[in-house]
Structures are given as structure tokens and as C-alpha cells.
Amino acid sequence: MSTLSQPAKAQEQRPTLTVIIPVCNEARTIRQVLRRVEASPVDKEILIVDDGSIDGTREFLRNLETSPRPQGASPCRVFYQERRQGKGAAVRRVVQEAKGMVTIIQDADLDYNPQEYPALIEFILNGHSDVVYGSRFRSGPRRVLFFWHALGNRLLTLLSNIFTDLDLTDVETCYKAFRTELLQSIPLRSNGFGFEAEVTAKVAKLRLRIFEVPISYEGRSYIEGKKFQLRLALQTVWAILVYWLKDDLYQENTELRALRIMEGAGRYNGWLFRQCRPFVGQRVVEIGAGIGNITKYLVDRDFVLATDLSEFYRNELRRQFGEFPDIKIETLDLASETDVQRLAGTAADTVIALNVVEHIEQDALAVRNVFRLLRPGGRFLMLVPAHAWLFSPLDAQVGHFRRYTVVQASALLSDAGFRIRHKRYLNALGVPGWWVNGRIFKRKRMPTRQVRLFDRLVPLLKYEEFWSPPFGLSALVVGEKP
Template sequence: MKLSVVIPVYNEIHTVGEILSKVLQVDLPKEVIVVDDCSTDGTREFLKQWEASEAKRSKDQIRILLQPENRGKGAALRAGFKEATGEIVIVQDADLEYDPKEYPRLIEPILDGRADVVYGSRFLGTPRRVLMFRHTLGNKLLTFLSNLCTDLNLTDMETGYKVFKKEVLDHIHLKSNRFGFEPEITAKIAKMNYRIYEVPISYSGRDYWEGKKIRWIDGLKAVFSILRYNFFDSVTEDIVYQTLQRMKKLHRYNRWIFSEFQPFLGRRVLEIGSGIGNITKFLLDRDLVIATDVDPMYLTFLKNTFGQYKKFLIGNLDISGSELEPYRSYHIDSVICFNVLEHIAEDEKALKNIFDILEPGGRLLLFVPSQRWLYGSLDRHLGHHRRYDREELRKKLEDAGFRVIFLKYFNRIGILGWYLNSRILGRKKLPSFQLKIYNLLGPFFKMEGLLPLPFGTSLLAVAERPE
């Protein structure tokens, strides 16, 4: 695998040449991306000369990026990440506190498939320079607060050595411009459920007269960043992902949906569009579960969450496509398709493919949004092609060859919230506080079965492939 080494630099004229030399000495296939954050001490001029002379001699690809103004470490790293082409990205400070000889140890958990992210910990017992107790105490307090918010057990959240699979950085929307990068990236990879490893590293901390830039005010800003990125910020700008994360917390609602289908569920299950596993988690007692999606981010999430279970398989499946033959050999007796069919342009083809995958007597458990007149801004931003009317859905199922066992409306009270947010207020996503209230009132909504009115936010369907 190719390594991308991203080095943010600001006023490091006394150390930048040596650190670059040490990086190039590491015998790994790599590119070196140096991002100068508008240095004023001659670093910028040195880098231009160094690039012109060293780039011709080095076997590694070297690129120098010059920020137009001083924007901070976080902004410099974003610029470097954007240009990185390697499968693995490592952050390297330019101040000689971290030794590039550690690279093989840092990337090992990613190379052998154990990790998506690796932190190099200064506090796991390897040789280090003894220096500044108050800084150590501050680091441990910040790590403790971060762990409290993320439920991780890191020993060194603020470490300068962080290593990522490139796909991890591609999936995360970073915002912090300065030293808030460390708590921000930690909060967001925790929310994404990426596998994180720590490995011990050596550390040669420097004093302020040597150029150390962290001040006490940065510690206070880090506390603010920990709280902000854990509780008040989204991991990504992807509205579908944000919605899935919000729905993940609706435990009563998700259990309610699953309980409606559970009596019809077989032992060998294919789930189409598993997302982040909000329904998948209810399938642990099945004999075989194939959880699928088309989004690489969700597939990574599913592998990290369910990959340790031998009876779980994770696969990339476009149910409206033609690569279905491998799934027929699993003798699927149940297909779960919850809030997915409305995202598929060729829904009739998808239903026919599901029919073909199922064993005779197998069942499709289908959950879709209903009421065409409810279609609005929420649907558009979630990528819905349509909402379904009851008889329309019945006809599509029967045209695909299914025998409809039952078809009913679900979540009648939810129509009010969807109409308000989607048709009147024109929102992009459902507000978190509304969803939390809805989840709390979930037990009362189950009483809707006592009065089966001919409308609802969604449609539940169970359809069978005839013997």
C-alpha cells in the first residue's frame, strides 16, 4: 500500500529540513505532502528551494502546498488530505517531536486488517523525553474528557501521530481550522464506528524556547471542541447518513417496526440496504444474515459492527442490477427491504430480482413511505424517487410474481410531523428533538392498531414467492 505523509508546517525553519530528511529515509512506498501555513520565518522560501532540488533525487513523490494565508493546523491538514493519493494517510508534525522511524509500527494494524485508524500513544511505556508535568496532566485531562464523550478508552487523544485509511478521511467532513483537529477527528471516527488501535511510540517533546506553540488557551479551546464535535456537529454533510444516525437512537420505534415483521421472518436472511445496521442488530439469532449496501462507507460500518459474527456476511449488492447469481446459492428464505425501495429508480426490476433470489415459499418483508401527497422536501433530500399508494404497491408486488400476505398502513400519527416538516417548513431533515419526543411516546402509538384508519406515514408489506 502507498503511504501519504501529510506534514503541516508553520515557522519551523530550524527543524523542517531535518524532519523531511528523516521522512524520506523511511523505506516505504510513499508520497510526501508538505503544507506551509504562510510561514514568516523563511520556512516557505526553504521549502521552495528544497522541492526544486530534492524532488529530482528522491524516489518518493514530493509536493509542496502553500496556503495563501495563515489558517491553522486543521486547515493545512484538510488541504493535504485533499491532495493525498495513498491508501494510508499519516500526519507528521514538523517539529522533531515524533520520529518517522515509527511508521512501520504505526501502519501495521491497518496493513494486517485489524484497524481503520491508528493513534500513536506517548503514554504506553516506550522511551520518551521527561518534560513538563503540567502538559502531561493537561493531555490526560483532555483525553479523559474526550473518552467520556466518545466512550473510547484512548490513552493519548492529542497525539500528533494519527494514521488513517484514506477512505476514512473521504467519509468525514472536517471543519476545525486550528488545534481543534485532534478532538474533532476523534469524535467523528468514534461516531462512525471505525476500528481504532493505539500503538506505543517514542516522544521527544520540546520546550517553548525550542518553538513549542501550544498554549494554555489552546487547552480551553480543546475542551470546547470536544463538546462541540461530540454533541453539536455532524460527522458528514450527507443527509441520509445523518438521518440514519438519528434513527439509530429511536430504539422503541425500530423495535416496533421489527416486531411487526418478526412472525414472518425465516432463518436465512438477506437484508437489502442495511445502512448502519439499525435493523440488522435485531437479526443476531438467525442462522445466516447477509447484510448489504451499495455505499462503501456503510459497508465499512457494517463490517466493523457485524464482521466478527461468523453467520454474518457483508456484501455490496445493487438489487436493481444483474449480479445476483452468487446470492442464489445461499438459499435465502427471507429478504428484508426497509426504507430502500423508494431510493431505487427501477423499483419494479428490483422487486423482480428479489423474487428470483428467494427460495420458493420465501418471503419479502417490505417497508416503504406511503401517501403520494406527502412527498416534499424531506423526500427530495433523502433521495426518494417516490412515495407509494397502497394499491400501487400491491400491483407492483403481484406483477413481480409475489402473493401478498398482508399490506397495511403504519405510523399514522407520524403524518402530522412529516407534513409539517416536509410540506410546510421545507426542511432537509427531521429535527432531533422531535424524533426524541416521538421515540418516548412510541408505546402509545402502538395503540393505532385498535383503530385501523386507511392512511399512514408508511406501508408494511409481506409478500411470498409461491411454492
């Protein structure tokens, strides 16, 4: 990888857009493509991936690296694959290098117009979308070419829509724009043109917000170099089927994987909040809000401060709740005196920490700092994983330091000055599954299908509302500040 020289100012600022350009044997068009991309009216960086070109493209890029960049030119980096691997492999090679707020894929031919970048990224930048597809088949100018080629595209889109339950009009479009952090969080496996179907299947399973905008299209004729190969179409069909069956949605960030899986456990999240609701006031601080699985139940409160240490999660919270005037998003480290002092003036009557304290090594300090955040009479709702005999690789993988009994969790709050108002075990139904997966099979990840099955069984948990089980997967303790 090489970085072309550029003004220092361009290197310091995060660009609005990252343009990824996979290149393979495009010596005839690459110069003009780069001119068009450079001329697009967006602050951007350009990442070029040469996928084993042998027609002079690589030599052109080597020369480009050594040539001085014009003043004000966009930052540009060039990467090289030693052998041809395909479009998907090229994108995967550089996606973690992207620094822009939005990332878009640009083919190295002249079929697509970079002047349309603003329309493609507008809905992402204004917070209304996570992914935008530029559709060649919506109303927009396009060159009239081949019926069978267009029919093939429409059939592949139809097949993809059947398995993803989306209503896209152009799955095979080159122009796909993503919030960069989201694209970087998705594992990309396809090497070739199966990339288009794979990423579509995954954004559908993640239930991301997808927009389509019409784009112009000036496709090449076969004489001009347009290719249609049955092998590529079959790659797409195979990817559609594989990623319909396979839940391969997350990189190594196991905490995000757990949060996304629990996002899909809507019945359980709703049941859990119902156990907390009698103790929740109108001015709420939620610690470790993650991606908003519980925050969404707090939108009717007078004031909500949703906090998380992760910038990725805070951005996710802003995406979902940024238009709610009474919901604020902040960072809060319970082990930081500075953070606690900064937010101590919120006059909170409720602090919620669901599955948070077990991640903090100095749990007693964290609880004492929660005490400082509350006004007199305020309540602290703490949910923690229960029973040391359930501790397993599942806990270690997501960063748990410990599991608690109800007595231990209550003592933690009492020692910090709280009066205990409520304590009980929750979710006895989940204990067998956790024990078998974690203690018997030593799994580090809870299988997604098991979580979905458990969510269907959540109506059985209503019986816990009539009796207090002697054990459970979690312990809920509510303390009140005198």
C-alpha cells in the first residue's frame, strides 16, 4: 500500500466520503474515472485496489503514486493484490482502511457518474438511512442497451428480494453507499461478484434502513467491453442462497454481535422492561445503552440521558434517537471521577444499568458513582448475570468479570448507601440453555437460532410475575438513595 502525497490539512480532517475503486485491467478507463471521481462535489478520500491487473493498469497506478498531487486534490491511497481475486476480495482488502463518514463503491469503468455522489449520501448524512442503493431501473436517464442483460439483472434482483424480503429494484448496482462504521462491522466473505448479493443479504438481516435513489447509467456495449458471463450470475445465485441460510453478520466484536442478537429478541426486551417499569421515573440516566435495545422504551419520559463508552454505539443511538429533543447522548465512564462530576447535575430520579456492572472491574466504585448521579429519593435499577456456577466461556468472551447472587448484588448497593427496595432473580427459563452452551459445550457465542427460539418462549416468563424463582439467569436489584 502506498499513500500519494497530499496537503497536510487534508490528512488531518475526517473526510465525508470514502470512495473505494476496485480495478482489474481497466487501463483504458482508469484515468478518466479518477478525473470524474476527483471532480465530484464531495469532500472525500480515494482508495484504489488493483486486483492483479496485467494490461498496464498497475504501471499507471505506480506512476500515479510517484507523481506530485495537485494542490487541493483528494487524499488517495493505492493497494495491490498480487493475484486476481475478484471484486469482493478487493473491497474487503481496504474497507477497514476507510476514514470517511460514508463509504461508496465505484467501478473503474465509465458506466456510473460520480457527480451523483451527493444524492447517494444525503440520506445517510442526515441520519435517515444506513445504506443507500443507486438504482438504474428507477426514473433516471440511462443508455438503452440490451434486453437480456437487463432481464438478467431484474431476475437476480427478484431472487434476492424473495430471500431477503426487501423490495429493491437493483441489487447488482455498483453504487452502494454505507455508513462506514456499519460496513466495517460486517464480515465480507465473497471474493467475486457474489459480494453484491452477500452484502444485501446481510444488511437485510441486520434490519438496517435502506433507501434507493435513481441514478443515471451509461452502460457500455459488448463492443466497448461490457461483459456478461453466466459464471458471474451463478456466483450471485449461490451467494443469495448461502447468505439466506447463514447468519454470518458480525466481525470479531462479540459485544456488538450480542447486542444485535438481543435487538432481535423483541419479546424478551419488552418483558425485561416490564419488570423494571414500576421503578422507572421521568428523568432517567441509562448506562451502557448500547444500540438502544432498552432506550426505545424510554422515549415517553421527560428526560433521558443515554450513555455509552463506545463512539460506535453513541453514533447508533444518535441515528435512532437524534430527533427526540428529550433524549441526550453522552459518554459516561463510571470509573471516571471527571465523567461523573460532569453529569452529576442531571437531577436524575432513575439510573438504569442493565448488564453493565459485571463488565466493570471496580464494581463497588461504579455503584458509589451511580449514587452520586441520583437526587435524593432516586432509584438505581441494576441487572447483572446471576450465579457463579453459570460462569462460562460465554461470559469471558463478552467481558464479564463475575456473576452475582441476589445477596451479593444487594450488598453491593447497600455498601454504597442505597436502601434496597426490590430484589429477585429473573429468567429461570434461560438457565438451561446458558448452562448447556457455556458449561457443557464451552461455546463462546450463543447460537442466533437458539436466541430466536428462546424469544418465542418468552410468554412463559409471565409465570415468574406470580412467584419469585430461587434462581435465574439474571439478578435484578433496585436501590433507593435516602
